[in-house]
Amino acid sequence: xxxxxxxxxxxxxxxxxxxxxxxxxxxxxxxxxxxxxxxxxxxxxxxxxxxxxxxxxxxxxxxxxxxxxxxxxxxxxxxxxxxxxxxxxxxxxxxxxxxxxxxxxxxxxxxxxx
Amino acid sequence: xxxxxxxxxxxxxxxxxxxxxxxxxxxxxxxxxxxxxxxxxxxxxxxxxxxxxxxxxxxxxxxxxxxxxxxxxxxxxxxxxxxxxxxxxxxxxxxxxxxxxxxxxxxxxxxx
Numbered sequence: 001x002x003x004x005x006x007x008x009x010x011x012x013x014x015x016x017x018x019x020x021x022x023x024x025x026x027x028x029x030x031x032x033x034x035x036x037x038x039x040x041x042x043x044x045x046x047x048x049x050x051x052x053x054x055x056x057x058x059x060x061x062x063x064x065x066x067x068x069x070x071x072x073x074x075x076x077x078x079x080x081x082x083x084x085x086x087x088x089x090x091x092x093x094x095x096x097x098x099x100x101x102x103x104x105x106x107x108x109x110x111x112x113x114x
Numbered sequence: 115x116x117x118x119x120x121x122x123x124x125x126x127x128x129x130x131x132x133x134x135x136x137x138x139x140x141x142x143x144x145x146x147x148x149x150x151x152x153x154x155x156x157x158x159x160x161x162x163x164x165x166x167x168x169x170x171x172x173x174x175x176x177x178x179x180x181x182x183x184x185x186x187x188x189x190x191x192x193x194x195x196x197x198x199x200x201x202x203x204x205x206x207x208x209x210x211x212x213x214x215x216x217x218x219x220x221x222x223x224x225x226x
Contacts, residue, residue, distance in 0.1 A: 044157065102159065
């Protein structure tokens with residue numbers, strides 16, 4: 001499977017700027033996608049999800065975009081804050097195949113400079 | 115309302131030993147999935163339990179086994195520990211057989 005070892009892709013932004021984190025998913029049968037935030041020493045925390053019949057979904061300060069043609073997801077964070085600093089993972093699920101296991105992407109480390 | 119709780123939070127074991135990790139799902143959830151997360155990587159699916167049966171399994175050896183109890187709590191057992199088993203072990207719970215996406219904080223296992 002995929003692995004970047006200890007060298008996670010890193011995105012460094014200034015506080016108040018917008019952040020965009022990208023993810024390529026692997027399974028064309030996946031029809032449900034989730035973004036997770038993971039802080040050091042903690043488990044993944046649900047941020048936002050989207051189903052494959054949508055191409056955009058908005059939450060509070062976050063937006064997820066889905067492009068099924070190129071199997072690409074993005075997470076946009078508006079007005080990024082220091083508390084947003086964490087590792088962000090996308091995860092995919094093929095619900096139509098009763099696939100219960102989430103497949104996680106490689107993760108991106110977001111660093112917010114005050 | 116408690117979320118997913120895992121115990122212990124940390125433990126250190128010696129190579130060749132056996133370990134049992136525990137998980138209590140979020141209230142109202144009946145499905146438990148276990149994931150292994152090595153340092154710097156995304157979680158990898160181990161297996162999922164629903165209605166006290168293993169429903170799906172990832173690419174992990176038989177040294178990894180589990181159990182789900184009538185109250186929906188679950189255990190993950192790992193036998194003959196290897197140094198490479200050192201990781202954060204995450205439990206996720208959900209409702210029904212197709213989902214498991216509320217995670218606990220994990221158990222940090224170190225094998226020496």
